[in-house]
Amino acid sequence: MAEPEGRGPRDPGPRGPEDARGQDRRGRDGTGRSPQVADRQGSEKPLSDEAHSAFTPPAGLGVPEAPEEDQPTSEFSVPAGTTAEVPIEQEGSAFAPPSTYSARHSPPAFTPAQGIAEVRLVKDAPWQDRMRTMLRMPVGERPIPETAQRHEEGGPAVPRVLDLTLRIGELLLAGGEGAEDVEAAMFAITHSYGLDRCEPTVTFTLLSITYQPSLVDDPVTANRTVRRRATDYTRLAAVYRLVHDISTPETGVTLEEAYRRLAEIRRNRHPYPGWALTVAGGLLAGAASVLVGGNELVFLAAAIGAMLGDRLAWLFAGRGLPEFYQFVAAAMPPAAMGVALTLSPFDVRASAVITGGLFALIPGRALVAGVQDGLTGFYITAAARLLEVGYLIVGIVVGVLCVLYLGLALDATLTPETAVHAIERPEVQLLAAMALSLCFAVLLQQERDTVLLVTLNGGVAWVVYGALADTAGVPPVAATAAAAGLVGLFGQMLSRYRFASALPYVTAAIGPLLPGSATYFGLLAIAQGELNTGLASLSKAAALALAIAIGVNLGGEISRLFLRVRGGAELTEPRRAAKRTRGF
DSSP states (O other), X not given: OOOOTTOOTTOOOOOOHHHHHHXXXXXXXXXXXXXXXXXXXXXXXXXXXXXXXXXXXXXXXXXXXXXXXXXXXXXXXXXXXXXXXXXXOOTXXXXXXXXXXXXXXXXXXXXXXXXXXXXXXXXXXXXXXXXXXXXXXXXXXXXOOOOOSOOOTXXXXXXXXXXXXXXXXXXXXXXXXXXXXXXXXXXXXXXXXXXXXXXEEEOSSEEEEEXXXXXXXXXXXXXXXXXXXXXXXXXXXXXXHXXXXXXXXXXXXXXXXXXXXXXXXXXXXXXXOHHHXXXXXHHHHHHHHHHTTOOHHHHHXXXXXXXXXXXXXXXXXXXXXXXXXXXXXXXXXXXXXXXXXXXXXXOOOHHHXXXXXXHTTSXXXXXXXXXXXXXXXXXXXXXXXXXXXXXXXXXXXXXXXHHHHHHHHTTOOOOOOSOXXXXXXXXXHHHHHHHHHHHHHHHTTOOHHHHHHHHHHHHHHHHHHHIIIIISOOOHHHHHHHXXXXXXXXXXXXXXXXXXXXXXXXXXXXXXXXXXXXXXXXXXXXXXXOHHHHHHHHHHHXXXXXXXXXXXXXXXXXXXHHOXXXXXXXXXXOOOOSSOOTTO
């Protein structure tokens, strides 16, 4: 049936049955759709002339082709065959396009007028100094590593080297080593086995290391969590010897031998038995009580109270209680012994008993490590360490205050003495200070050949403090900082001479300088309701503790800056700062 004139292919006019049959015979309608779809859509369209579009082309005319660009041409568009001029922005402008590097069109090389400094590291220098220098360089400026240890022909086994590095770093961090020294040790191991593009990262509980073979290869990252911490400076010294042997080319420590030695270090038992540690804790408290003016009876009471507190803390630890409650339990027996002496008819200095017990509990090792991490730029680790110190000190405060409140309820005459250090017996105090450092070294599980050196270092610290504070009239905080600076200086000298860690020569030596008396007097004032006096005394204790930590760190830095090592020369590359300052 012929289509009438005036009807276009999209005319929605009415269709009869014959039209539908005609479309069925053709198989498709004018739009190319199936008859069923066309009938269904046609039945839905309106039958009025309003549905007829004004843009429908008339019958007999073809549909024009759609333009290539849907958008109309702007009068500001660039004509065909020409390119737009890109405005040159000044360097550093926010609108400047990002600069890219092309091997075909590389920028011209630029050499400063003074030339490029050659980076050379003296091999005779301790590995700590060499690795710290390299860690503070940008990755592109680090010298190519000279592989110190041999490995298989196919190259170093990257997963095994990274695993060995993390295991050694875990032992160092768990032993109380600073974050910067742990990073230096980890970098020394990877550098010795030929992995140059490594970046170790140390936090309080997590160690991670990333190795990228080249700029186009995927990086390999491994991490390890530090869950247990144990104070064993004998194990720490053994780990330092292992790192020194790995970083020395003459030793030839393979990966298998390094793993074997690491397993032996983990299996080694502590050098001192448990009963020796308990006796050392009691003698430490007794020596501290004599240091602040106690006599023989005070020494005996302080020693017994400290040993009872140590056994009570071990009992709580065996039941799985957190360390906070262990410190609460350990602080109660010395305080109870002091209250008992106050209620007794003996005319003794009962406060010295409590002060001696506090000397055995104050976490000086964690405090020094936390401040050192903060001074070297590891703020997250420093904050975590100092928070741990805060929790432990709060535990001590809670234990002592509970007993002091009980003593005040029993009408115990607890009055703080004004003269803390008796200057009329300097020889006795010097012997007490040396005994305190000796017992502290035993508690830290130090090697026997280092105990005598750290004992002498502690005696020197007390002599310097007594000469400045008692004789010269220097304020206690400044005198404490000066004495701690000498402790750090001598400890760093001994560690550099032996290529070992400085902690065994420093931590026990600062024992006589710990603010036990100021802490006790602050707690006693709070228990008696004198809040302002108590807070002032506790602030003085905090200032003394910070002076100890800063002095130890400053002494170590002076030793690294101005002293040479045996048989070596200075680094040709200057030691860079740990972190940028002023926030940028």
